[in-house]
Structures are given as C-alpha cells and as structure tokens.
C-alpha cells in the first residue's frame with residue numbers, strides 16, 4: 719500500500735536534481751558492506767557477476783569506460799583485472815569529486831575496504847586488498863563529466879571507441895521514459911567498438927530510490943524491454959541474469975529484482 723503510494727507520487731528527477739540534491743555521502747551509505755543495507759543485496763549479486771565476467775579472460779582489452787559511476791568504485795574492482803585503462807564518468811561534480819577523493823586516498827574518502835575484501839575473496843586473492851586498491855587506482859586514468867542524453871556522452875571530449883563499457887544503475891536513474899532510455903543506450907553505445915563488450919547492471923521494476931531524505935525517480939524496467947532495446951541497438955546478449963528481490967521490508971526503494979547483462983556489440987556488416 720505504502721509502496722504503491724510512493725511510486726505513483728514519484729516525479730521525474732533529472733540532471734538538475736542530481737546536480738543539486740544527490741548527496742554522494744548519503745548514497746554511499748548503501749555500500750556499507752556488512753551492515754545489511756539494500757546496497758549490500760545489490761553488491762552480493764553484481765560483484766559475483768563482475769568477478770566471473772572480468773576474470774574469465776574473454777572480456778578484456780585496452781580501455782573500458784564506466785558510465786554514470788556516481789561516487790562508487792564497486793563496479794570497477796574486477797574490471798581492472800582485464801583492462802589496462804579505465805575511464806570513470808558521472809553527471810555531477812560532487813560525485814566526480816568523491817571519486818577523486820578515493821583515487822587520491824584522501825582521509826575523508828569512503829572506506830571501500832569491506833567491499834574490496836569481498837571481491838578479493840571472490841577472485842581467490844584473499845588478503846590482497848591493498849594491492850587490489852592500488853591496482854584500481856593506477857588503472858583509473860580519467861574521471862570525466864558525462865551526460866547520457868548527449869549523442870557523445872563525454873562531449874566535449876572525444877575518445878577513441880573503447881573495448882569495454884560498464885554501466886551500473888545509471889540509465890534507469892537518468893531516463894524519464896522508455897524512448898529516452900532507447901536513445902541513451904544508443905548514445906553510450908557509440909563509445910564502444912564493434913566487437914566490444916557492454917556490461918549493464920541495475921534494477922527491475924523500480925520507480926524510486928531514496929538518497930538521504932531526497933527521493934529520486936527511477937524508470938521501471940522489465941526484462942523483455944531490455945532484451946528488445948539491446949537487440950535493436952545492435953547488441954548480442956551473451957548473458958542475462960535476473961535475481962528477484964529477497965526482502966520487501968526496506969522502503970528506501972521499491973525495486974522488484976536485479977539484473978546483470980553481458981552483451982557484445984555487433985561488428986558492422
């Protein structure tokens with residue numbers, strides 16, 4: 719009942735709302751691993767898939783771009799095992815600043831150690847947390863401004879097409895409707911080489927999420943739509959994992975499941 723009211727009330731929150739009201743510190747609260755947060759449920763699911771994907775030896779290359787990184791690095795911890803250079807990006811200046819804090823190992827930076835420890839265990843490198851953090855810091859070469867609604871999301875910067883593209887929980891947050899999502903996927907896809915891999919993860923059936931006291935809207939996604947839009951954008955889906963939400967007691971978001979997609983950008987004919 720409460721959830722239905724929340725979702726019908728959710729108004730679209732766009733770039734200006736993110737810039738003005740998305741508090742990186744409040745959002746990072748979701749990633750306090752070991753404190754039974756909603757973010758932990760997402761991490762448990764996503765990190766295993768990232769680990770399998772990026773340590774398999776199949777998905778690799780020189781450059782990987784992360785779209786809508788936010789203030790987080792969880793989505794990049796395994797990617798640094800198979801890409802030589804990572805470019806992180808986000809819409810808001812505060813998120814970019816928060817990422818810089820972690821990159822420079824500043825004292826106020828978020829402590830990712832519990833998450834890094836978990837990833838090291840998944841990758842069979844228990845006890846190598848310091849090396850992992852150092853490797854990721856070294857591999858992230860740039861932190862750029864990005865807007866998925868621009869045909870070149872990194873405008874004014876023009877990069878050579880990348881070998882890999884990652885995006886976690888971004889497009890559903892940034893897009894107000896399915897048409898906009900279609901266009902945004904096409905925009906980010908332009909940053910990827912034909913034959914390159916896209917790793918897209920996020921939430922299904924979600925209409926809002928809270929960041930501190932602020933409610934952000936989310937575009938309700940379904941598996942069928944994602945399959946259709948990827949295929950029409952020229953991707954071959956190689957993996958599509960869905961996990962239904964295992965609790966419904968936390969009202970900070972109304973998602974019904976999580977998804978993880980690995981897709982290959984078709985070579986031009």
Ligand SMILES: C[S@@+](CC[C@H](N)C(=O)[O-])C[C@H]1O[C@@H](n2cnc3c(N)ncnc32)[C@H](O)[C@@H]1O
Pocket residue numbers: 732733736740785786787788789790793808809810813864865866867885886887888889891892
């Ligand atoms: C829910 S957060 C996801 C952050 C991170 N990728 C993660 O997995 O936790 C959504 C992110 O999308 C970014 N965003 C919102 N609108 C955007 C846009 N038009 N272009 C690029 N990023 C955008 C926000 O700044 C925010 O960092």
